[in-house]
Structures are given as structure tokens and as C-alpha cells.
Amino acid sequence: MKNKNRIYCTLLLLFAILSSCKNEGEYHSVSDRIAAEEVPYHGTLSSEELLAGRDLIKITEGDHIFLIPERKSQIKSFACIECHSKPLSQMKEPDKTKAHWDITIKHANIETMNCASCHNPQDMNNLRSLTGSKIDFDLSYKLCAQCHNTQFKDWKGGAHGKKISGWTPPRASMTCVECHNPHDPGFSQRWPAQFNTKKAIERKEGLDH
Numbered sequence: 001m002k003n004k005n006r007i008y009c010t011l012l013l014l015f016a017i018l019s020s021c022k023n024e025g026e027y028h029s030v031s032d033r034i035a036a037e038e039v040p041y042h043g044t045l046s047s048e049e050l051l052a053g054r055d056l057i058k059i060t061e062g063d064h065i066f067l068i069p070e071r072k073s074q075i076k077s078f079a080c081i082e083c084h085s086k087p088l089s090q091m092k093e094p095d096k097t098k099a100h101w102d103i104t105i106k107h108a109n110i111e112t113m114n115c116a117s118c119h120n121p122q123d124m125n126n127l128r129s130l131t132g133s134k135i136d137f138d139l140s141y142k143l144c145a146q147c148h149n150t151q152f153k154d155w156k157g158g159a160h161g162k163k164i165s166g167w168t169p170p171r172a173s174m175t176c177v178e179c180h181n182p183h184d185p186g187f188s189q190r191w192p193a194q195f196n197t198k199k200a201i202e203r204k205e206g207l208d209h
């Protein structure tokens with residue numbers, strides 16, 4: 001009899017431990033997790049600040065004339081010809097780590113998309129279109145537009161991508177590569193950085209009373 005009681009007690013204790021939520025990194029609900037990991041918002045992050053000191057260039061695409069930020073100052077390994085002054089075959093050093101080891105392509109499938117789809121080994125300082133003509137790094141949206149016509153049309157009209165500053169002219173817009181990494185353009189899922197916890201708490205308190 002005593003033994004049976006002991007087993008019951010042990011089981012009860014185990015259940016209590018397992019069902020308690022005191023373990024670190026565990027939350028009762030999704031909103032608890034967001035509330036705990038929330039990044040405080042200070043209300044200062046504006047596109048003007050994001051683009052401070054960047055030159056804007058004027059582009060004309062069909063009926064649309066607007067400004068986009070230049071890119072070259074943001075590309076850390078530009079100018080490419082500082083290294084790419086000779087053919088690739090002469091640059092490869094088998095014993096060394098690859099120069100661009102940190103770049104892996106996660107864009108369409110590898111048969112259709114490789115370095116040479118967009119870069120020209122004979123002219124690294126420029127991008128290359130599918131038909132072989134050169135595209136300036138500042139105008140890389142032209143590269144994307146070849147295959148993503150729907151998004152390109154939306155972007156021209158101001159529906160895809162973000163307008164910089166307000167609606168008053170001159171219009172300025174972020175360019176594709178400000179948001180999408182050309183080598184890996186998709187976005188992975190992530191937790192929202194902001195959550196209106198005040199509302200949620202008020203709602204919960206309302207239910208408790």
C-alpha cells in the first residue's frame with residue numbers, strides 16, 4: 001500500500017515539473033514570446049535617415065520618371081577590376097579559399113542561374129543582360145526586370161517596393177537590390193519585431209474581471 005502511494009506521489013511530482021512553464025526560452029503563447037523578445041521602437045527609423053548621404057539618380061522608364069539611390073558606394077568589393085584585370089582561369093588559386101566564398105546562389109535553379117548569368121567575366125565592373133549587353137550596377141533593376149516583369153511594372157508604378165520620403169514630387173523609390181539580395185532574393189520567415197502588447201494586456205485584464 002505504502003509503495004503504491006509513493007509511486008502516485010512521484011508521478012504527481014513529475015507531472016508538476018513537466019507542466020510548469022518556468023523553463024527559460026519557453027512561453028505560454030505566441031504573443032508572450034513576441035512580447036518578451038520585442039525590440040523597443042524609438043520612432044526614429046525613417047527612409048531619409050536610411051539614405052542619408054546617398055546620391056539619388058534620375059531614371060526614365062516609359063512614362064515614369066523618378067529617382068533611385070545609387071548602389072556602387074554600397075558594394076564593398078567594387079571596383080571589381082581592382083582584382084579582375086585578367087581572365088578568371090589565371091586568377092584561381094587552388095590552395096587558397098575562394099575569393100567570394102560567402103556568396104551562394106539561392107535563386108531559381110543552378111542550371112539557369114550561375115555567376116555568368118548576371119556577371120561578365122570579361123567586364124566585371126558591369127552587369128550583363130541575357131542578350132549580352134552591359135548594365136550599370138546602379139541600374140541593376142534592369143537586370144531583374146528581364147525575368148520579373150510583373151514586379152517591375154508594379155515597381156515602376158509605385159506599387160511594389162518602397163517610396164522614399166513622402167508623396168510630394170520629386171518621387172524617389174528604393175531599388176530592387178535595396179531589399180532583395182540578388183544571390184538569395186527570398187525572405188525567410190521571422191518574428192515580428194513589434195507587437196502591441198498594451199492592447200493584448202488590456203484585453204486579457206478585461207476578461208479576468
Ligand code: HEC
Pocket residue numbers: 075077078079080081082083084088091092093097098099100115116119124
Ligand atoms: C579582392 C579581389 C577581388 C575583388 C575586389 C573582386 N573579386 Fe571576384 N574573384 C576574385 C578571385 C581571386 C576570383 C577567382 C576565383 C576564386 O578564388 O573564387 C574571383 C572570381 C569571381 C567570379 C567567378 C566565381 C566562380 O565561382 O566562377 C565572379 C562572378 C566574380 N569574381 C565577380 C566579382 C564581382 C562582380 C566583383 C565586384 C563587385 C568582384 N568579383 C570583385 C577576386 C576579387
Ligand code: HEC
Pocket residue numbers: 071074075076077078100103104105107113114115116117118119127137140143177182183
Ligand atoms: C541574378 C543575378 C546574379 C547572379 C546569378 C549572381 N550575381 Fe553577383 N551580383 C548581382 C547584382 C545585381 C549585384 C549588385 C548588388 C548590389 O547592388 O548590392 C551583385 C554583386 C556581386 C558582388 C559584389 C557584392 C559585394 O557586396 O561585394 C560579388 C562579389 C558578386 N556579385 C559575385 C557573384 C558570384 C561569385 C556569383 C556566382 C556564385 C554571382 N555573383 C551571381 C547579380 C547576380
Ligand code: HEC
Pocket residue numbers: 107108109117130140141143144145146147148176177180181182185186187
Ligand atoms: C534569368 C532570369 C532571372 C533574373 C535575371 C532574375 N531572376 Fe529572380 N527569379 C528567377 C526565377 C526563375 C525565380 C524562381 C521563380 C519561382 O520559384 O517561382 C526567381 C525568384 C525570385 C524571387 C523570389 C524568391 C523566393 O524565394 O521567393 C525574388 C524576390 C527574385 N527572384 C528577385 C530578383 C531580383 C531582385 C533580381 C535582380 C537582381 C532577379 N530576381 C533577377 C529568375 C530571374
Ligand code: HEC
Pocket residue numbers: 141144145148151152155160161162174175176177178179180187
Ligand atoms: C522596399 C523593398 C522592396 C523593393 C524595393 C522591391 N521588393 Fe520585391 N518584394 C519585397 C517584399 C517584402 C516581397 C514579399 C516577400 C514575401 O512575401 O515573402 C517581395 C516579393 C518579390 C518577388 C516574389 C514574388 C512576389 O510578388 O511575392 C519578386 C519576384 C520580387 N519581389 C521582385 C522585385 C523586383 C524585380 C524589384 C525591383 C524592380 C523589387 N522586387 C523591389 C520587397 C521589395
